[in-house]
Amino acid sequence: MHEYSLIQSLVTRVEAEAAARRATVVHRLVVSIGELAGVDPELFQTAYDTFRAGTICEKAPLELRRVPARWACPSCGKEIGKGEVLTCEGCALPARVAPGGDEILLETIEMEVP
Numbered sequence: 001m002h003e004y005s006l007i008q009s010l011v012t013r014v015e016a017e018a019a020a021r022r023a024t025v026v027h028r029l030v031v032s033i034g035e036l037a038g039v040d041p042e043l044f045q046t047a048y049d050t051f052r053a054g055t056i057c058e059k060a061p062l063e064l065r066r067v068p069a070r071w072a073c074p075s076c077g078k079e080i081g082k083g084e085v086l087t088c089e090g091c092a093l094p095a096r097v098a099p100g101g102d103e104i105l106l107e108t109i110e111m112e113v114p
């Protein structure tokens with residue numbers, strides 16, 4: 001499943017960050033998920049809870065933040081609201097998804113460094 005491979009790379013990244021800082025325990029993770037990232041937050045959470053056993057994330061709850069999708073004009077940067085025509089009135093250009101709206105970002109790793 002899509003979510004499982006995402007979790008796998010997430011945990012691998014956390015393990016690398018923890019190793020780089022010689023951390024022994026990870027206490028908490030915060031991940032933001034863009035509305036258009038194509039990820040089901042519930043599945044993501046379930047996949048994480050299944051996968052984290054035996055990893056450095058075993059005791060780290062995962063906090064998910066949903067990032068609503070926003071659109072903006074690539075030329076003038078004007079934001080275009082949901083439900084409106086996704087074209088900039090001034091530039092006649094099609095709007096693009098603003099940063100964050102289609103991404104999965106590892107925002108915070110709380111870890112214990114002895």
Ligand SMILES: [Zn+2]
Pocket residue numbers: 073074075076077078088089090091092093
């Ligand atoms: Zn524009």
